[in-house]
Amino acid sequence: MRLFNTTSKFSRLIGAASAAAGTLLLSGCFWLDGPQSAFDPNGPVAQRQMDLFYVTCWVSLFIFVVVGGVLAYAMIKFRARGEADEHAEPPEQGHGNPLVEISLIGASVLALVIIGIPTLSGIWYSYDVPIEDKADTYEITATGYQWWFKFDYPGETAQTLDPTGKVVNAPFSTANELVIPAGRPIHVNLRSIDVIHSFWVPKLAGKVDMMPNRGNHLWMRADKPGYFWGQCAEFCGESHAVMRFRVIALGPKDFNDWVNAQMQPARKVPVVADAGQAKAQPVVADAAQAKAQFADYRTFRRNEAGYSSKFDASPMEAWRTKQSPEPGEHPALIEQGRVLFQAKTCASCHTIRGDGYIGVVGPELTHVGARTTIAAGLLENNRDELHRWIHAPNEVKPGNTMWVAGYVANNIKLTPEDEDALVNYLQSLK
Ligand code: CUA
Numbered sequence: 001m002r003l004f005n006t007t008s009k010f011s012r013l014i015g016a017a018s019a020a021a022g023t024l025l026l027s028g029c030f031w032l033d034g035p036q037s038a039f040d041p042n043g044p045v046a047q048r049q050m051d052l053f054y055v056t057c058w059v060s061l062f063i064f065v066v067v068g069g070v071l072a073y074a075m076i077k078f079r080a081r082g083e084a085d086e087h088a089e090p091p092e093q094g095h096g097n098p099l100v101e102i103s104l105i106g107a108s109v110l111a112l113v114i115i116g117i118p119t120l121s122g123i124w125y126s127y128d129v130p131i132e133d134k135a136d137t138y139e140i141t142a143t144g145y146q147w148w149f150k151f152d153y154p155g156e157t158a159q160t161l162d163p164t165g166k167v168v169n170a171p172f173s174t175a176n177e178l179v180i181p182a183g184r185p186i187h188v189n190l191r192s193i194d195v196i197h198s199f200w201v202p203k204l205a206g207k208v209d210m211m212p213n214r215g216n217h218l219w220m221r222a223d224k225p226g227y228f229w230g231q232c233a234e235f236c237g238e239s240h241a242v243m244r245f246r247v248i249a250l251g252p253k254d255f256n257d258w259v260n261a262q263m264q265p266a267r268k269v270p271v272v273a274d275a276g277q278a279k280a281q282p283v284v285a286d287a288a289q290a291k292a293q294f295a296d297y298r299t300f301r302r303n304e305a306g307y308s309s310k311f312d313a314s315p316m317e318a319w320r321t322k323q324s325p326e327p328g329e330h331p332a333l334i335e336q337g338r339v340l341f342q343a344k345t346c347a348s349c350h351t352i353r354g355d356g357y358i359g360v361v362g363p364e365l366t367h368v369g370a371r372t373t374i375a376a377g378l379l380e381n382n383r384d385e386l387h388r389w390i391h392a393p394n395e396v397k398p399g400n401t402m403w404v405a406g407y408v409a410n411n412i413k414l415t416p417e418d419e420d421a422l423v424n425y426l427q428s429l430k
Contacts, residue, residue, distance in 0.1 A: 144197030265354020337425025
């Protein structure tokens with residue numbers, strides 16, 4: 001007690017600081033619909049996980065209040081009220097009370113049963129698609145790479161061109177943006193190419209580890225169309241925190257349209273326009289003029305956010321816009337970018353169906369221009385951010401393969417004109 005009297009100012013300060021910190025922490029709890037909040041479930045699996053959290057939370061709170069209440073009661077009722085109490089002999093000690101002990105054992109078992117039943121049934125439920133919904137299941141394979149996600153669609157067959165220009169079938173995969181049909185159960189096979197990652201879409205389902213040499217899986221369903229944030233939830237190296245992805249759930253027609261568009265080989269913007277196309281978009285035919293229009297890109301501060309507030313306000317709207325070609329495309333630059341993609345060795349790591357590029361080390365880019373984000377969900381997919389990424393990927397995602405095993409190992413240098421052409425090419429891939 002003496003310590004507290006002499007330092008009463010100090011203790012009051014500590015008290016005030018704790019109260020402020022507590023208020024701040026609590027206020028975090030009230031922001032429940034943030035983009036990665038598990039308190040805003042949009043599907044049955046996430047709902048079940050949240051329900052289980054609340055059961056555990058209420059049981060723990062009940063125990064905390066009962067035990068804390070008894071403790072507080074004892075401390076106040078039996079406190080020393082003066083010098084005499086402080087030096088008094090301790091009262092006679094009891095040796096066990098069968099009623100209290102049996103009641104405590106019973107209460108503990110009851111608490112465990114109350115938590116255990118929904119936990120076990122939740123584990124069963126989230127393990128696999130319920131038998132009655134099996135027939136409607138859509139299959140996806142998600143693979144973790146340092147540091148991005150690859151999504152294969154084993155049920156779809158895409159098209160590509162063989163060296164003679166003939167259309168042939170190819171497997172379909174995409175990266176970092178998982179587009180799914182809303183309302184249907186999605187069975188996700190979880191794989192890893194390197195270290196342990198973890199697949200988590202807080203509003204839909206997760207988290208389940210993606211482990212090397214072990215096939216894990218989970219299932220999820222988005223109740224209605226929407227745009228959801230995902231995140232790798234297992235420390236997997238220096239850029240773990242920026243290993244993100246998106247899930248875009250679409251209604252049946254939108255999803256079909258998306259699949260049909262994605263099955264096509266890479267979009268071509270003809271350098272010499274025919275009459276019909278000249279009307280549709282301004283076309284610049286010669287490369288000299290292309291150079292004259294070399295674009296300005298804004299510069300970014302280190303660690304500057306990769307999103308505009310407009311994108312944040314409505315990512316789904318942004319996604320829809322990204323599905324169609326942007327105005328003011330520059331065919332000559334696009335063609336130049338297509339050639340540079342090979343010349344600068346980008347093609348040895350990335351696949352672009354129909355353009356003859358078949359690398360498998362990095363993300364598939366056949367329709368990269370139709371995605372809302374790049375760099376594993378870290379940057380908004382627009383010209384400035386794409387330029388930022390191509391210009392210095394190490395400043396955005398430290399240690400990434402494109403920088404270490406690409407730019408540095410192969411001593412790749414890009415001039416501002418090269419970067420401009422590559423940005424134009426990649427943005428044209430709708
Ligand atoms: Cu992948 Cu953390």
